[in-house]
Amino acid sequence: MFGSIGFTEIIVIFVVALIVIGPQRLPEVAKSLGRAIREFRRATSELQESVNLEADFEAEPRAAEPAPEEKKPAEEAKAEEPPAPEEALSPPAEAAEPAKPQGGETRAT
DSSP, X not given: OOTTOOHHHHHHHHHHHHHHHOTTXXXXXXXXXXXXXXXXXXXXXXXXXHHHHHHHHHHSOOSSSOOGGGOOHXXXXXXXXXXXXXXXXXXXHXXXXXXXXXXXXXXXX
């Protein structure tokens, strides 16, 4: 039940805990220790389950995505086509317009 801890070791641990903690607080401490162990076990089991689910998900073949060798010719042509030179060098439409003064400011020339 307790692995390699024997009955006498458990009695010694109980006696030391009784002396250090005291008879009135020992049930409270034991109850909180039991809750902590239960929460730790629950968290480890949830973590193990999520890791197993992730491993199962990665092991499934992906039917929705085509394999890299099965690319369509049209997709390859689009990926290899460089942008047209006039599109790359032309300034954006906003930069071509002169800046307008804000808030009724006027320029005296």
